[in-house]
Amino acid sequence: xxxxxxxxxxxxxxxxxxxxxxxxxxxxxxxxxxxxxxxxxxxxxxxxxxxxxxxxxxxxxxxxxxxxxxxxxxxxxxxxxxxxxxxxxxxxxxxxxxxxxxxxxxxxxxxxxxxxxxxxxxxxxxxxxxxxxxxxxxxxxxxxxxxxxxxxxxxxxxxxxxxxxxxxxxxxxxxxxxxxxxxxxxxxxxxxxxxxxxxx
Amino acid sequence: xxxxxxxxxxxxxxxxxxxxxxxxxxxxxxxxxxxxxxxxxxxxxxxxxxxxxxxxxxxxxxxxxxxxxxxxxxxxxxxxxxxxxxxxxxxxxxxxxxxxxxxxxxxxxxxxxxxxxxxxxxxxxxxxxxxxxxxxxxxxxxxxxxxxxxxxxxxxxxxxxxxxxxxxxxxxxxxxxxxxxxxxxxxxxxxxxxxxxxxx
Amino acid sequence: xxxxxxxxxxxxxxxxxxxxxxxxxxxxxxxxxxxxxxxxxxxxxxxxxxxxxxxxxxxxxxxxxxxxxxxxxxxxxxxxxxxxxxxxxxxxxxxxxxxxxxxxxxxxxxxxxxxxxxxxxxxxxxxxxxxxxxxxxxxxxxxxxxxxxxxxxxxxxxxxxxxxxxxxxxxxxxxxxxxxxxxxxxxxxxxxxxxxxxxx
Amino acid sequence: xxxxxxxxxxxxxxxxxxxxxxxxxxxxxxxxxxxxxxxxxxxxxxxxxxxxxxxxxxxxxxxxxxxxxxxxxxxxxxxxxxxxxxxxxxxxxxxxxxxxxxxxxxxxxxxxxxxxxxxxxxxxxxxxxxxxxxxxxxxxxxxxxxxxxxxxxxxxxxxxxxxxxxxxxxxxxxxxxxxxxxxxxxxxxxxxxxxxxxxx
DNA sequence: AATGAATGAGCTTTCATTCAT
DNA sequence: GATGAATGAAAGCTCATTCAT
Numbered sequence: 001x002x003x004x005x006x007x008x009x010x011x012x013x014x015x016x017x018x019x020x021x022x023x024x025x026x027x028x029x030x031x032x033x034x035x036x037x038x039x040x041x042x043x044x045x046x047x048x049x050x051x052x053x054x055x056x057x058x059x060x061x062x063x064x065x066x067x068x069x070x071x072x073x074x075x076x077x078x079x080x081x082x083x084x085x086x087x088x089x090x091x092x093x094x095x096x097x098x099x100x101x102x103x104x105x106x107x108x109x110x111x112x113x114x115x116x117x118x119x120x121x122x123x124x125x126x127x128x129x130x131x132x133x134x135x136x137x138x139x140x141x142x143x144x145x146x147x148x149x150x151x152x153x154x155x156x157x158x159x160x161x162x163x164x165x166x167x168x169x170x171x172x173x174x175x176x177x178x179x180x181x182x183x184x185x186x187x188x189x190x191x192x193x194x195x196x197x198x199x200x
Numbered sequence: 201x202x203x204x205x206x207x208x209x210x211x212x213x214x215x216x217x218x219x220x221x222x223x224x225x226x227x228x229x230x231x232x233x234x235x236x237x238x239x240x241x242x243x244x245x246x247x248x249x250x251x252x253x254x255x256x257x258x259x260x261x262x263x264x265x266x267x268x269x270x271x272x273x274x275x276x277x278x279x280x281x282x283x284x285x286x287x288x289x290x291x292x293x294x295x296x297x298x299x300x301x302x303x304x305x306x307x308x309x310x311x312x313x314x315x316x317x318x319x320x321x322x323x324x325x326x327x328x329x330x331x332x333x334x335x336x337x338x339x340x341x342x343x344x345x346x347x348x349x350x351x352x353x354x355x356x357x358x359x360x361x362x363x364x365x366x367x368x369x370x371x372x373x374x375x376x377x378x379x380x381x382x383x384x385x386x387x388x389x390x391x392x393x394x395x396x397x398x399x400x
Numbered sequence: 401x402x403x404x405x406x407x408x409x410x411x412x413x414x415x416x417x418x419x420x421x422x423x424x425x426x427x428x429x430x431x432x433x434x435x436x437x438x439x440x441x442x443x444x445x446x447x448x449x450x451x452x453x454x455x456x457x458x459x460x461x462x463x464x465x466x467x468x469x470x471x472x473x474x475x476x477x478x479x480x481x482x483x484x485x486x487x488x489x490x491x492x493x494x495x496x497x498x499x500x501x502x503x504x505x506x507x508x509x510x511x512x513x514x515x516x517x518x519x520x521x522x523x524x525x526x527x528x529x530x531x532x533x534x535x536x537x538x539x540x541x542x543x544x545x546x547x548x549x550x551x552x553x554x555x556x557x558x559x560x561x562x563x564x565x566x567x568x569x570x571x572x573x574x575x576x577x578x579x580x581x582x583x584x585x586x587x588x589x590x591x592x593x594x595x596x597x598x599x600x
Numbered sequence: 601x602x603x604x605x606x607x608x609x610x611x612x613x614x615x616x617x618x619x620x621x622x623x624x625x626x627x628x629x630x631x632x633x634x635x636x637x638x639x640x641x642x643x644x645x646x647x648x649x650x651x652x653x654x655x656x657x658x659x660x661x662x663x664x665x666x667x668x669x670x671x672x673x674x675x676x677x678x679x680x681x682x683x684x685x686x687x688x689x690x691x692x693x694x695x696x697x698x699x700x701x702x703x704x705x706x707x708x709x710x711x712x713x714x715x716x717x718x719x720x721x722x723x724x725x726x727x728x729x730x731x732x733x734x735x736x737x738x739x740x741x742x743x744x745x746x747x748x749x750x751x752x753x754x755x756x757x758x759x760x761x762x763x764x765x766x767x768x769x770x771x772x773x774x775x776x777x778x779x780x781x782x783x784x785x786x787x788x789x790x791x792x793x794x795x796x797x798x799x800x
Numbered sequence: 801a802a803t804g805a806a807t808g809a810g811c812t813t814t815c816a817t818t819c820a821t
Numbered sequence: 822g823a824t825g826a827a828t829g830a831a832a833g834c835t836c837a838t839t840c841a842t
Contacts, residue, residue: 004801007801008801011801011802029229032835032836032837033836033837033838034835034836034837042802042803043802043803043804044803044804044805044837044838045801045802045803045804045838045839045840046801046802046803046804048837048838048839049801049802053837053838054837116369116370116374116376116377117370117374117376120376120377152378152386154377154378155377155378155382155383155386156386158367158370158377159363159367159386159387159390162363162366162367162370163359163362163363163366163367163390165366166362166363166365166366167358167359167362167363170316170317170358170362174316174317176316176317176320177316177354177355177358178352178354178355182355183355186352186355186359186397187359189397190359190363190390190393190394190397193390193393193394193397194390194393197386197389197390197393198386202821203821204820204821204825204826207826208826211826211827232810232811232812233811233812233813234810234811234812242827242828243827243828243829244812244813244828244829244830245813245814245815245827245828245829246826246827246828246829248812248813248814249826249827253812253813254812404822407822408822411822411823429629432814432815432816433815433816433817434814434815434816437825442823442824443823443824443825444816444817444824444825444826445817445818445819445822445823445824445825446822446823446824446825448816448817448818449822449823453816453817454816516769516770516774516776516777517770517774517776520776552778552786554777554778555777555778555782555783555786556786558767558770558777559763559767559786559787559790562763562766562767562770563759563762563763563766563767563790565766566762566763566765566766567758567759567762567763569715570715570716570717570758570762574716574717576716576717576720577716577754577755577758578752578754578755582755583755586752586755586759586797587759589797590759590763590790590793590794590797593790593793593794593797594790594793597786597789597790597793598786603842604804604805604841604842607805608805611805611806632831632832632833633832633833633834634831634832634833642806642807643806643807643808644807644808644809644833644834645805645806645807645808645834645835645836646805646806646807646808647834648833648834648835649804649805649806653833653834654833802842803840803841803842804840804841804842805839805840805841805842806838806839806840806841807836807837807838807839807840808836808838809835809836809837810834810835810836811833811834811835811836812832812833812834812835813831813832813833813834814830814831814832814833815828815829815830815831815832816828816830817827817828817829818826818827818828819824819825819826819827819828820824820825820826820827821823821824821825821826
C-alpha cells in the first residue's frame with residue numbers, strides 16, 4: 001500500500017472510530033458531521049470524500065462491528081473444539097452476550113440500528129476488504145453437519161437471532177424484567193427448543 | 201364536558217392524529233413540529249400547550265396505540281369463548297399479527313419505538329382516562345388460571361412478546377427471511393415451547 | 401374602599417411584587433409576562449387590565465422603590481435631629497448606601513434602570529396616591545436653609561446623585577475597585593467638595 | 601495577509617459595523633441577529649462563525665469603541681505638549697466629552713453598556729491585535745509623574761471616570777438638568793477637587 | 801486529496817397580545 | 822372584571838452541503 005493510500009485509510013478509520021464513539025455516547029440523532037470531523041481532526045469537506053452522509057457511515061459501522069462480534073465468537077468456538085450443534089449455538093450465543101455485557105454501548109448501538117435485513121447484508125457484504133462473508137460460512141457449516149440435518153435452517157437462524165437480540169437488549173441494559181444471568185437459562189432452553197423443531 | 205373542553209380535546213386529538221400519520225409516513229426524525237401543526241391546522245404555539253416536544257407526543261402515541269392493539273385482540277378473545285392457555289396466547293398473537301398486516305405503518309411505528317420498558321409502562325399507565333391497566337389484567341389472568349400454574353410468568357411473557365415483535369417486523373414488512381404466513385407455524389410452535397417450559 | 405376596589409388593588413400589588421422579584425432575580429429581559437402572572441396567580445389577560453406592558457410595570461416599580469428609599473432615609477434624618485447641610489447630605493447618602501448594601505438586588509435593579517430623568521420624574525410624580533413629591537420637598541428644603549445659600553442647587557444635587565449612584569454600583573456589587581467601606585471616605589470628601597463649590 | 605484572511609477580516613468588520621449601527625439606532629434589545637446579518641449582507645450562519653451571540657459582539661464593540669475614544673484623546677494630548685496633571689486630565693475629559701457631543705449615538709451605546717468592570721477589562725484586553733493596553737499606560741503614566749505623587753490612584757481614576765460618564769449622559773443627550781456647556785465648569789472643578797484629595 | 805469559510809433553509813421555542821367565554 | 826386558550830410572528834441557533842482555494 002502506498003504512503004498516500006495508507007494516509008487515506010488512516011483518515012477513513014479515524015472518521016469511523018470518531019463516529020462510533022459519538023454515536024454510542026450521544027446517539028446518532030445528536031451527533032453532527034461537525035462533531036465527527038472535529039473529533040477526527042480532519043476538515044469538514046474531507047468527510048464527504050469518504051462517506052455520503054451520517055447514515056452511510058452508520059451502516060459501515062454496523063457491518064464492521066457485527067462482523068467483528070461474530071468473528072470473535074467464532075474464533076473462540078474453534079479454540080473450544082468440536083461439540084454438537086446445540087452446544088455450538090449456545091456457545092456462540094453465550095460468547096456474544098458476554099461481549100455485549102462488557103461493551104454495553106456497542107449493544108445499544110447495534111440494537112437500535114440492527115434489523116435482520118441490515119444484519120444479513122452486513123455479514124454477507126463486508127465493507128472492508130479483508131473481511132469475509134460470515135453469513136454464508138455459518139450457514140454452510142450448518143447445512144453440512146454430520147450430526148443433524150435441518151429443514152428451513154434460515155428461519156431457524158432468524159428466530160434464534162431475533163430472540164436473542166431483542167431479549168438481551170432489555171436484560172443487559174436495564175435488567176428488565178430480569179438480569180441477563182437470570183434470563184440465560186430460559187433463553188438457552190428456548191434456543192434449544194427452536195433448534196429441535198428444525199431437525200428433520 | 202363544556203364546549204371549551206371539548207374544543208381542547210379536539211385540538212389535542214387532532215395533533216396526535218397528525219403526528220401519528222407523519223411519524224408513520226416520514227419517520228420521526230424527518231417530521232418537524234411545523235409539519236405536525238400544519239397538518240393539524242393549528243398554530244405552532246398551540247403544540248406547546250399540549251406537548252413538551254416531539255418525543256412527548258411520540259410516547260403518548262405509543263401508549264395509546266399499543267393499548268388499543270391489545271384491547272382489540274382481547275375483545276376478540278372474549279368473543280371467541282373459553283380455551284386453554286396455549287390456544288389463548290396463540291389466538292392473541294395471531295390477532296395482533298393480523299392487525300399489523302392490515303396496518304403496516306402501525307407496525308413500523310411501534311417496532312421502531314417500542315422497548316419492553318416503554319411497552320410495559322404504556323400498558324400500565326394509560327395516557328387517556330378511559331384506558332385501563334392492561335398489563336396487570338393479562339398478568340393476573342395468567343396467574344389465576346385453573347388449568348396451569350407458571351413459574352416466572354413475567355419472563356415468559358417477556359420472551360414471547362420479544363420473539364413476536366422482533367420476528368414479525370422483518371417478516372411482515374419485508375417478507376424476510378420468509379413471509380409472515382410461512383413464519384407463523386414456526387413462531388407458534390416456539391411460543392408453545394416457551395409456555396411449556398414455564399409450566400410448573 | 402369597596403370590596404371590589406380592594407380586590408383590584410390586591411391584584412395590582414401582587415403583580416408589582418411578582419414583577420419586582422423576577423426583575424431583580426432574572427433581569428428584565430429574561431422575565432416574561434407569563435412569568436409575572438404565573439407568580440402572581442392571576443390570568444394572563446389580567447396583566448393588561450393594569451399595565452400596558454413590561455416596561456410600564458418597570459417604571460411604576462422604579463418610581464415606587466426610589467421613592468421608598470428616599471422616604472426611609474429622610475425619616476431617619478428627621479429622627480436624628482438638626483445638623484448642618486454637609487452632615488445632612490452625608491447622612492442621607494450613608495443611609496441610602498446602607499440600604500443598598502442590605503438589598504443588593506434593589507441596587508442592581510435601580511442602577512440598571514435609573515437615569516436622572518426617570519429618577520427626577522419618579523420622585524416628582526409618585527405613582528401611588530399616598531406618595532408625595534419628594535424631589536420638591538428636598539429641593540425646597542435646600543433652598544430655604546438658614547445656614548447656607550447655594551448657586552445652581554439643581555446642578556449640585558445632580559452631580560452628587562450621579563457620583564453616588566455610579567460609584568456605589570461597582571463598589572457594592574463587585575467591590576471594584578474597592579469595597580464600599582473603603583470607598584466611603586473618598587466619596588464623602590468629594591461630596592463635601594461639590595457642596596462647597598456651590599455655596600455662595 | 602492572504603486574500604482569504606483579508607476576506608475574513610472584512611466579513612467580521614462588516615458585522616461589527618452593522619451591529620454598532622443597529623445597536624445605537626434601535627438598541628440592543630430590539631436588534632436581532634437577523635437584522636445584523638441582513639445589514640451586513642452575509643448569511644445568518646456566518647455570524648456564528650465570528651461571534652458567540654449578540655452579547656459577544658456587543659462586548660467586542662465596547663472594547664473597540666472605548667479604546668478608540670481614549671486613543672484619540674491621548675493622541676491629541678501628546679500633540680498639545682506637556683502640562684501639569686490637572687490640566688492633562690481636564691484636557692482628556694474635555695476631548696472625550698467633545699467626541700461624545702459629536703457622536704451622541706456612541707455616547708448612548710457606551711453609557712448604557714459600560715460598567716467600570718467592563719470598561720477596565722476592555723481597555724486592558726483589547727480585542728484587536730493592533731490595539732494596546734490603554735488602562736495600564738494611563739495608570740503607569742500617572743504613577744511615574746515628576747510633579748505629583750498620588751495615594752490610591754485607582755480610586756481616583758474610578759471616581760473621575762464614573763462622575764464624568766454618569767453626568768455627561770444626561771447633560772449631552774437631554775440637556776438635563778443643564779447643557780454640557782453649562783455643566784463643564786462645575787464638572788471640571790469637581791474633577792480638580794478629586795485629584796487634590798489624592799495628592800500625597 | 802484536502803481544506804474550511806460560507807451558506808441559508810429550516811429547526812425548536814418563546815411570548816406579547818387578543819378575544820370569546 | 823377576569824380568564825386562559827389560541828395565535829403566529831419572530832427569535833436564536835444548527836448543520837448538511839458546497840466550492841474556491
